[in-house]
Amino acid sequence: MLHRFLKYCLLVILMVVGVTAGSHAQSKVRVGLAWQPSAVAYDRVVRSVELAGGEAVILPQIRPQGFEYEGEILAKKYLDADGVLLQQYADQVKRNTYHGAGLDTLLQGIDAVVFLGGQDISSTLFATPQPWHGIAGDHCNATRDVSEYLTMAYCLDNDIPVLGLCRGMQMLGVVSGAPLIQDIGSYFLKMGKMYNNIHRSLRDEEGNRHYTPHNVKVIDKSSLLYSIALDELIENVPSWHHQILGDVAGTPLKVTGVTYTDGIDVIEAIERTDKAFALGVQFHPEEAVRQHLDNVPGASRFMRLCEGVSYFRALINHCKKQTTNE
Numbered sequence: 001m002l003h004r005f006l007k008y009c010l011l012v013i014l015m016v017v018g019v020t021a022g023s024h025a026q027s028k029v030r031v032g033l034a035w036q037p038s039a040v041a042y043d044r045v046v047r048s049v050e051l052a053g054g055e056a057v058i059l060p061q062i063r064p065q066g067f068e069y070e071g072e073i074l075a076k077k078y079l080d081a082d083g084v085l086l087q088q089y090a091d092q093v094k095r096n097t098y099h100g101a102g103l104d105t106l107l108q109g110i111d112a113v114v115f116l117g118g119q120d121i122s123s124t125l126f127a128t129p130q131p132w133h134g135i136a137g138d139h140c141n142a143t144r145d146v147s148e149y150l151t152m153a154y155c156l157d158n159d160i161p162v163l164g165l166c167r168g169m170q171m172l173g174v175v176s177g178a179p180l181i182q183d184i185g186s187y188f189l190k191m192g193k194m195y196n197n198i199h200r201s202l203r204d205e206e207g208n209r210h211y212t213p214h215n216v217k218v219i220d221k222s223s224l225l226y227s228i229a230l231d232e233l234i235e236n237v238p239s240w241h242h243q244i245l246g247d248v249a250g251t252p253l254k255v256t257g258v259t260y261t262d263g264i265d266v267i268e269a270i271e272r273t274d275k276a277f278a279l280g281v282q283f284h285p286e287e288a289v290r291q292h293l294d295n296v297p298g299a300s301r302f303m304r305l306c307e308g309v310s311y312f313r314a315l316i317n318h319c320k321k322q323t324t325n326e
Helices: 002-024 039-051 087-096 142-157 167-175 184-190 224-229 285-293 305-325
Strands: 030-033 055-058 112-115 162-165 212-218 233-239 253-261 264-272 278-281
Touching: 030 039, 030 305, 039 055, 039 285, 039 305, 087 142, 112 142, 112 167, 112 305, 142 162, 142 167, 162 167, 162 305, 167 264, 167 278, 212 224, 212 264, 224 253, 224 264, 224 278, 224 305, 233 285, 278 305, 285 305
Parallel strands: 030 055, 030 112, 112 162, 162 278
Antiparallel strands: 212 233, 212 253, 253 264, 264 278
16 A cells, blocks of 8 residues: 555656646657547547647648548548458558658657557458458448558657557557457457456447446566556556457567456557557556546546556657657
């Protein structure tokens, strides 16, 4: 109990120092938010970045050279009947990645990039493509998939610090060559296991989703995750997802956090071993930030405000150190 209290005090001190330093700095760390079509979805991350002392910048949509669009949306010829990116075009995205997309110009002046949560990723973009899971209500957004795949590939190739949240972690895994399990419940059923829905609660009668709290075990004390959590156990992370990373074998990723779920370790955090800062977490620290700032009833079920902010502060502090060392 004393250890957790001291950790809480340290996190509060770090948050106050970080915000104070940021408010007096001549130029703040500019944190790009990877493009996605819902303007409302940015709010939680914008507030988290700003509370951590950074400047949040919503990035433009990234388009592959030669692809056709109808407004902001990929032309229908690129999609199958379920909205999944057709395999031939997914192969083009993976093969040509961001070349010709103008990312050198579009990301100029951006110090780091956060990849947000959201829809499932087109399974044709996996290193080993899979048929779409076919679950009603859980759809892909191929337009967003393409933009984020190109952005993530560019960031990794150019060692731009990245933080992936939920889907963002999955995109970090996909671009790095790791397989995704498209539905936890179906996967557990095949394994002969019962799934207790701790990673995503069922929607209520009005169709609203409610984040569920659970704990994450940090399994690598030398990891970025441990340097942020300051503990081997991260308590009460906000969770809402039905897809998970399968494994990291044969990739430059390492697993740094897991949740023991019905006898199976579910991957909760990954890091690129060949990059200075490339961290993905399967949970939503930005949701804890929002709930505490807005005094949402039940916010106390989740990690504290300072703990949620700490993921963004770590990203910003890393960028500051890079600038100092240059």
